[in-house]
Amino acid sequence: MKWRTGRKVLWIGLVMLLSTAIGIGGCWIQAKGDTSTKRFITMNMINPNGTLATYLQEAQSVNPELAAGREALSESLGFWMEAALESRDLMAFEKSYDILTRYFIADRHYIAWKLNPEGKAQVSTNALGDDLRIIGALLEGTRIWKGHSEWTETAMELTETLLSKSQKNGYLVDFYDFSRQEMPDTLSLPYVDLKALQGLLREGLLDEDIYDRYYSLLQEMPDDGVFYPKSYHVVTGEYTYDANVNLIDQLLVALHAGETKRGEEPLLKFLKQEFKRTGKIAGQYRRGDRKAVVNYESSSVYGLTMMYALQCDDMPFAAKLYKRMQTLKGKDARYPGGYVFGKNTHIFDNLLPLLGEYAFARGGHEK
Numbered sequence: 001m002k003w004r005t006g007r008k009v010l011w012i013g014l015v016m017l018l019s020t021a022i023g024i025g026g027c028w029i030q031a032k033g034d035t036s037t038k039r040f041i042t043m044n045m046i047n048p049n050g051t052l053a054t055y056l057q058e059a060q061s062v063n064p065e066l067a068a069g070r071e072a073l074s075e076s077l078g079f080w081m082e083a084a085l086e087s088r089d090l091m092a093f094e095k096s097y098d099i100l101t102r103y104f105i106a107d108r109h110y111i112a113w114k115l116n117p118e119g120k121a122q123v124s125t126n127a128l129g130d131d132l133r134i135i136g137a138l139l140e141g142t143r144i145w146k147g148h149s150e151w152t153e154t155a156m157e158l159t160e161t162l163l164s165k166s167q168k169n170g171y172l173v174d175f176y177d178f179s180r181q182e183m184p185d186t187l188s189l190p191y192v193d194l195k196a197l198q199g200l201l202r203e204g205l206l207d208e209d210i211y212d213r214y215y216s217l218l219q220e221m222p223d224d225g226v227f228y229p230k231s232y233h234v235v236t237g238e239y240t241y242d243a244n245v246n247l248i249d250q251l252l253v254a255l256h257a258g259e260t261k262r263g264e265e266p267l268l269k270f271l272k273q274e275f276k277r278t279g280k281i282a283g284q285y286r287r288g289d290r291k292a293v294v295n296y297e298s299s300s301v302y303g304l305t306m307m308y309a310l311q312c313d314d315m316p317f318a319a320k321l322y323k324r325m326q327t328l329k330g331k332d333a334r335y336p337g338g339y340v341f342g343k344n345t346h347i348f349d350n351l352l353p354l355l356g357e358y359a360f361a362r363g364g365h366e367k
Contacts, residue, residue: 035354037337037354049119050098052073054346071116072103072114074111074127075348078130081133081134100154109157111127112125124179126176128166128173128175128191129190129191135200136200139199155203171217185233188230188231190249192214194218194260218260218262223266227245227285244284245287247281247282247283247285248352252304254267268314268317275320281305282295283297283298299352300349302353306322309321
């Protein structure tokens with residue numbers, strides 16, 4: 001994203017002011033990316049085998065479709081790899097690659113979306129959004145750090161699996177069940193990671209007409225005046241909305257759509273109005289009347305909203321969000337730096353704020 005000199009100088013001054021005024025919880029963003037959030041994750045959210053635990057506290061899984069306790073998600077690994085890229089932490093990225101190949105791929109040709117705490121896959125499905133995030137991170141890693149051809153090779157192999165197994169009617173779909181050899185008819189829009197697809201295009205792993213198909217999907221998708229659809233039916237061509245809107249999904253769609261030429265989006269205007277009116281942003285809203293349907297605030301939502309605001313060149317709003325997000329830091333002395341609530345936390349409530357902190361430190365979400 002190009003910056004006009006005057007605005008950049010103003011932004012640098014704002015960052016310096018905030019560094020003095022809101023260093024809450026010791027969360028100082030250093031050149032190495034060694035923030036208190038990152039330290040909390042490395043000290044508390046990593047299993048003995050190196051996988052990222054989904055929750056701080058142990059718990060037994062009662063639903064195979066959900067992660068519990070110290071189970072690990074491929075989604076978490078993808079966000080952690082993005083954080084390593086942002087902070088230029090080669091060691092963390094190399095460790096993540098080892099975890100990817102040793103546990104999430106193992107002797108399979110796809111990424112299992114969930115592992116038990118010991119690193120064993122008890123599922124036979126992937127998750128498209130996680131796969132694209134990881135593939136994109138591998139390709140970006142080879143651009144930043146030379147001499148890692150194995151990263152490109154792994155990205156190529158994973159891409160080949162996606163294109164050969166997970167396409168229906170010309171579109172990738174949400175997942176493929178490698179045991180049942182089944183796939184759905186839906187493509188969730190938060191999964192349409194245009195930056196990762198751009199990387200595949202640059203590497204010659206994706207044809208331009210296929211990339212253009214996904215670009216157009218986001219460029220031309222409707223909205224209801226504020227919110228985006230949740231998914232696209234690849235057979236009927238219909239977009240589907242949720243009655244209750246999860247802001248994490250909405251913000252991921254917004255960030256991906258920001259890679260197109262849609263222009264100013266009503267979602268940002270709504271979030272700014274909501275924040276001004278209530279002093280906070282809720283985790284979910286009812287689409288019909290735009291009212292919050294939950295009382296809780298989510299540090300994940302604030303991290304993503306910061307990145308969205310920065311992508312839209314709205315520095316003042318990003319600064320307000322950063323300040324509010326920092327107030328959600330836990331006060332439990334046993335877990336300094338973490339977004340811990342009631343002695344527990346979800347890994348996303350720390351990974352997404354970490355990515356937001358990095359975006360805030362460099363002044364924006366680069367296109």
